[in-house]
Amino acid sequence: MKTTLHIAAACLFDEQGRLLLVRKRNTRFFMLPGGKREPGEDALTALERELFEELELRLGAGALQAFGQFQAPAANEADTWLQADIFRAALPHAVQPAAELEELRWLDTTQHLPDDLAPLLREQVLPALARLQSLAATS
Structure with a gap:
């Protein structure tokens, strides 16, 4: 029987347009920062909590845009x-791994993708980002 986990995660970009990825301790795959929603939490509240736990990052009101x-x-x-x-x-500034994070990586989404990306990132989020960038380029 498959379990479904409800998570919230963020595509965080630096000033060079690179995407921040994280790898949790004792795992192989890189993924977006974020994590599981607690009972009663909405997605945005969960993400704000997870970003602080994982990266000690607090973003200003309205900084996180639904994707x-x-x-x-x-x-x-x-x-x-x-x-x-x-x-x-x-x-808005450099971050360091905290809590359960082992490693950070910056990904240039225009380059060859490494093999150690989580399925959600590789199969869903990156193609959606590419479509968005393609639309922006034609506007």
């Missing part, structure tokens, strides 16, 4: 499906 809802298999949990609310924001 979309996506589904994919979980990278690090067997027989688990993710229902993800994804947001976007510019990263």
Whole structure:
């Protein structure tokens, strides 16, 4: 039986347009910062909490813009499906890994993608970002 986890995550971009990825301790795959929603939390509240726990990051009011809802298999949990609310924001300053994070990586989404990206990121979010960038380029 598959379990569904409801998560909230963020596409955080630096001034060069690179996407921030994180890898949690004792895991292989890189993913967007964020995490599971607690009972009674909405997606935005969960994401704000997770960003502070993982990166000690607090963004100003209105900084996180809704990007979309996506589904994919979980990278690090067997027989688990993710229902993800994804947001976007510019990263206002450098961050360091905290809490359960082992490593940060900056991804240039225009370059070859590494093999160690979580399915949600590789199969859903990055293609949606590419479509958005393509639309912006034609406007």
